Amino acid sequence: MEKLRRLTIKAGSSFAVIAAAISAGVLPASAFAEWNKAAFDAKNMNDVLKAMGGGAAEKSGDIAITAPDIAENGAVVPIAVASKLANTQSIAILVEKNPSSLAAQFDIPPGTEPNVGTRVKMGQSSNVHAVVKAGGKYYVATKEIKVTLGGCGG
């Protein structure tokens, strides 16, 4: 419990630094309007959902996350998400404890299988959420991945 509290304080302060850097214009602003900067800057799942224009996400058993339980190298964690929900429109991969939660978002046009895979960085052991937009509603599945070696160069 004590460890968790320390982590929270540590995480909180680093977020503040990043936020200050962004507002001071130190970090480059996105050059592309299409890239959803607000969603990629968001710190937790609720903020990401808001930035993507959605409300609360419903838990769903129809989303499968294929990823290792224990990732030896946090710099390359293979994650694949498959959705069995009808009319899947987009799939987003979120890493809860990364400085910014959203790692990648895939838009699935009709005809494309709602099944994508990529590799992400994870700073520490964390829950990974797969957020699927299907038929205008948001659904989420979660998997915990333990990282033995962090991937954010810390």
Place this chain on the structure above:
Amino acid sequence: MADPMRIRAQLKGDVTEVRVLMAHVMETGQRKDSAGNVVPAFHIQEVTATWNGKSVLTAQFGPAVSQNPVMNFSFKGGAKGDKVVVSWTDTKGDKRTDEAVIS
């Protein structure tokens, strides 16, 4: 111009499976160099894939996607000999477009 992507597109039944390996440093903006200065974020932002001119996938990447990103997806349709074209744009506005023939 960045290094070329490696793209493999394979027809399996009525589904075309595509695997893309992009060459990019994917700098997060979190790391510091030896002098203690923050290395600015530099990563692929947008990836689009088309088949016969029709969009089959668009993706937005954040800095948390691994170095030299890998992307797998599959779509219905496609025939041997068709071309799959993948392109990306990064935070500095660099672009790269490569294509593969479905086999």
